[in-house]
Amino acid sequence: xSVGGGGLLKYMGKRAVDRIAVVLSSLTLQFLLLRVLxxxxxxxxxxxxxxxxxxxxxxxxxxxxxxxxxxSLASQFVKYVLSLFTGNMGFSFYTRRPVFSELMERLxxxxxxxxxxxxxxxxIGLIVGIIAVSKRGTRFDAxxxxxxxxxxxxxxxxxxxxxxxxxxxxxRWFPIAGTISRPPPRDPVIYVADLLRHMxxxxxxxxxxxxxxxxxxxxxxxxxxxxxxxxxxxRAKGLNEREVMVRHVLRNVLAPVINILALEFPGIISGAVxxxxxxxxxxxxxxxxxAATQFDYPVVQAVLFIQVALTVVSLYIADLIIALIxxxxxxx
Amino acid sequence: xxxxxxxxxxxxxxFLSELKLHKTGLLGLGVLILYVFVAIFAPWIxxxxxxxxxxxxxxAYPSWFSIFPGYENLPRNxxxxxxxxDWHVLHQSNGLEYVEESDLSKINVKxxxxxxxxxxxxxxxxxxxxxxxxxxxxxxxxKVEINHALGSYVRIRCSIVTPKGRVxxxxxxxxxxxxxxxxxxPATYDARDISLKLKLGFSPHDYLGEKxxxxxxxxxxxxxxxxxxxxxxxxxxxxxxxxxxRIYGMLYGILGTDxxxxxxxxxxxxxxxxxxxVGILASVISVSIGLVVGVISGYKGRIxxxxxxxxxxxxxxTPILPLLIAIxxxxxxxxxxxxxxxxxxxxxxxxxxxxxxxxxxxxxxFVESARAIGAPDIYIIFRHILPQLTPIIYINxxxxxxxxxxxxxxxxxxxxxDPSVPSWGRMLYxxxxxxxxxxxxxxxxxxxxxxxxFLALAFVLLGNALDAILNPRLQVRR
Numbered sequence: 001x002s003v004g005g006g007g008l009l010k011y012m013g014k015r016a017v018d019r020i021a022v023v024l025s026s027l028t029l030q031f032l033l034l035r036v037l038x039x040x041x042x043x044x045x046x047x048x049x050x051x052x053x054x055x056x057x058x059x060x061x062x063x064x065x066x067x068x069x070x071x072s073l074a075s076q077f078v079k080y081v082l083s084l085f086t087g088n089m090g091f092s093f094y095t096r097r098p099v100f101s102e103l104m105e106r107l108x109x110x111x112x113x114x115x116x117x118x119x120x121x122x123x124i125g126l127i128v129g130i131i132a133v134s135k136r137g138t139r140f141d142a143x144x145x146x147x148x149x150x151x152x153x154x155x156x157x158x159x160x161x162x163x164x165x166x167x168x169x170x171x172r173w174f175p176i177a178g179t180i181s182r183p184p185p186r187d188p189v190i191y192v193a194d195l196l197r198h199m200x201x202x203x204x205x206x207x208x209x210x211x212x213x214x215x216x217x218x219x220x221x222x223x224x225x226x227x228x229x230x231x232x233x234x235r236a237k238g239l240n241e242r243e244v245m246v247r248h249v250l251r252n253v254l255a256p257v258i259n260i261l262a263l264e265f266p267g268i269i270s271g272a273v274x275x276x277x278x279x280x281x282x283x284x285x286x287x288x289x290x291a292a293t294q295f296d297y298p299v300v301q302a303v304l305f306i307q308v309a310l311t312v313v314s315l316y317i318a319d320l321i322i323a324l325i326x327x328x329x330x331x332x
Numbered sequence: 333x334x335x336x337x338x339x340x341x342x343x344x345x346x347f348l349s350e351l352k353l354h355k356t357g358l359l360g361l362g363v364l365i366l367y368v369f370v371a372i373f374a375p376w377i378x379x380x381x382x383x384x385x386x387x388x389x390x391x392a393y394p395s396w397f398s399i400f401p402g403y404e405n406l407p408r409n410x411x412x413x414x415x416x417x418d419w420h421v422l423h424q425s426n427g428l429e430y431v432e433e434s435d436l437s438k439i440n441v442k443x444x445x446x447x448x449x450x451x452x453x454x455x456x457x458x459x460x461x462x463x464x465x466x467x468x469x470x471x472x473x474x475k476v477e478i479n480h481a482l483g484s485y486v487r488i489r490c491s492i493v494t495p496k497g498r499v500x501x502x503x504x505x506x507x508x509x510x511x512x513x514x515x516x517x518p519a520t521y522d523a524r525d526i527s528l529k530l531k532l533g534f535s536p537h538d539y540l541g542e543k544x545x546x547x548x549x550x551x552x553x554x555x556x557x558x559x560x561x562x563x564x565x566x567x568x569x570x571x572x573x574x575x576x577x578r579i580y581g582m583l584y585g586i587l588g589t590d591x592x593x594x595x596x597x598x599x600x601x602x603x604x605x606x607x608x609x610v611g612i613l614a615s616v617i618s619v620s621i622g623l624v625v626g627v628i629s630g631y632k633g634r635i636x637x638x639x640x641x642x643x644x645x646x647x648x649x650t651p652i653l654p655l656l657i658a659i660x661x662x663x664x665x666x667x668x669x670x671x672x673x674x675x676x677x678x679x680x681x682x683x684x685x686x687x688x689x690x691x692x693x694x695x696x697x698f699v700e701s702a703r704a705i706g707a708p709d710i711y712i713i714f715r716h717i718l719p720q721l722t723p724i725i726y727i728n729x730x731x732x733x734x735x736x737x738x739x740x741x742x743x744x745x746x747x748x749x750d751p752s753v754p755s756w757g758r759m760l761y762x763x764x765x766x767x768x769x770x771x772x773x774x775x776x777x778x779x780x781x782x783x784x785x786f787l788a789l790a791f792v793l794l795g796n797a798l799d800a801i802l803n804p805r806l807q808v809r810r
Contacts, residue, residue: 034658038662153786154784308650
């Protein structure tokens with residue numbers, strides 16, 4: 001496959017500009033909604049919630065100054081955007097610790113839980129979806145469709161609560177909360193086993209709610225392709241079903257699959273909010289929720305920024321992969 | 333006009349006859365109708381309101397639990413309302429008059445030549461045959477009128493006599509020496525009152541009901557009114573209202589009670605209203621926004637399209653749930669704002685789909701010929717483009733609902749919903765944080781989630797059926 005390097009570079013460069021513009025506009029939107037709307041429209045002063053009411057006015061001013069809340073909105077915004085891109089995300093209003101170091105404490109846990117869940121969802125969903133489409137019209141296919149639709153109607157938090165009730169409270173197979181036992185086990189083998197035991201229920205929750213929809217998506221994607229003329233041609237050539245699938249359909253299906261995989265990543269933090277809250281998992285999602293309820297903006301904005309950045313980067317990588325495997329894209 | 337109406341009726345008829353072929357769609361429609369019925373007739377299905385507290389003891393079991401062994405003797409709600417004729421007079425001093433007077437019992441003592449104490453002892457016996465309850469309480473409405481010089485007083489006491497004859501004095505008014513009306517705001521006593529527990533010689537951690545009603549047999553409620561009248565002219569009058577005594581049951585209603593003694597079944601029934609309203613309103617708003625943006629963007633093209641799609645993409649890339657959480661915290665817990673927020677963050681995908689669809693219609697021959705004869709844009713949009721969009725509008729109106737319902741439930745579960753409105757998400761929030769899990773109260777945890785799921789499922793099934801009927805591209809595929 002000969003790749004026209006110049007065309008690819010130009011295409012990816014144009015894509016990069018688009019993506020960065022979207023990140024900046026999303027940051028602006030977040031700033032408007034989280035900083036401008038409460039303070040200037042609704043008249044809620046965020047510092048009201050974390051300043052001790054017994055402090056004198058001068059002390060309050062000092063603290064507000066420390067957090068940069070006394071500056072004009074425009075300069076706050078510029079500082080905010082710059083700080084996000086330099087990795088210095090400011091200080092939490094509550095713990096007074098750098099947001100970055102607090103984030104680094106929690107991020108591994110979230111990545112461990114949600115990353116495992118996402119990878120497993122994709123693998124199992126792909127397998128189930130492909131099996132379903134290759135046996136389309138059978139009872140197996142129908143039961144996959146039915147159960148996928150049924151499961152996708154369950155709220156994520158409810159699946160978590162049910163698992164918690166059955167396996168955590170009734171059967172006591174798994175711990176009901178937390179990331180690791182207190183105190184953490186010293187032996188590394190027991191430590192890993194303990195972590196996995198804590199991870200089991202949230203992981204199963206994410207898999208149950210994730211796999212159905214993904215498998216259904218894969219199935220329908222393949223199904224639309226199977227109706228195309230090139231499949232008919234391939235069959236007419238005498239290729240068997242397996243070869244049609246692998247050599248022709250799979251290549252055409254790859255682009256939307258990669259796109260949807262890239263879109264799964266923003267789900268990591270959104271999904272983490274619920275599952276980490278239900279299972280008291282020490283991760284970014286629960287932290288974000290707590291910070292939001294406490295008006296701890298540096299934390300909220302940092303986490304939202306990470307998610308937007310993650311989305312855009314993963315979509316950009318997806319663009320690159322798609323452009324590499326499908327030359328038609330870059331000619332558009 | 334008539335012809336349009338008849339064609340519409342024909343269209344609906346043919347649609348319904350097609351729907352009959354889709355069993356799952358019909359099932360979805362049936363379930364949906366059931367939910368709408370429940371939402372409309374909620375006050376008739378559940379006679380008690382969802383926010384009424386103290387209907388039974390906290391964490392009461394459902395009343396049908398009494399058929400299981402081990403639960404048949406759980407305390408029931410016992411509510412005694414005692415007026416004049418219910419009381420048995422155990423002792424009445426001479427010169428004390430005790431009569432009925434317009435729903436109240438009147439006690440009258442006229443002063444004589446000497447200062448005297450006159451008593452009235454009323455008793456009501458009832459049989460208690462259940463296990464010890466945790467809580468009981470009572471209300472004693474009364475009114476005291478003292479019509480002469482200083483010195484006279486009235487004292488009202490209430491006690492419970494156990495089958496073994498032990499007497500627990502649960503209420504003592506102490507001497508009342510002035511006119512006092514407590515008919516509207518009666519004197520009360522409650523087994524949860526720590527000072528009462530201490531007064532009766534128990535620990536603050538004991539359940540008073542368990543200590544006093546620990547036997548099965550005949551209990552007596554006694555009301556003891558003593559009147560001291562100084563000599564001279566005048567009289568002392570005491571009126572007694574309907575005396576209320578209640579034992580809080582551990583068995584209540586169809587789904588028991590929550591931590592505040594609210595009826596869980598009532599919450600479940602009334603929760604239907606919120607979910608339906610949020611789902612449908614949010615869907616209508618978000619489809620409207622998506623339609624406007626999609627049609628303008630797809631029809632106008634060029635710079636308008638680019639600006640609108642840039643904004644759409646911005647929202648599409650912004651993490652919705654975390655942002656919704658952050659906004660809900662300060663916007664306040666208002667149901668309509670919540671609906672608006674959910675709608676404002678969920679129109680983007682529909683707008684993008686509509687745009688693509690409108691673009692393909694815009695380039696078709698009939699639109700071009702309409703433009704060639706000089707038809708204005710508005711005319712083309714309403715006459716040629718929107719009619720083509722109706723199927724996908726209908727499908728999306730239905731398909732957007734489950735997402736909004738689940739989002740509302742999630743926000744309520746995170747305690748970001750409207751606290752004055754009963755909703756399934758909030759029931760689950762309460763279950764999580766009021767200890768339903770530690771008490772294994774599955775009847776509290778399971779029904780609300782299933783209600784959410786089946787409602788969402790009904791819309792999904794109906795949407796799929798609509799999709800199959802109205803969307804011709806899919807029909808070819810099958």
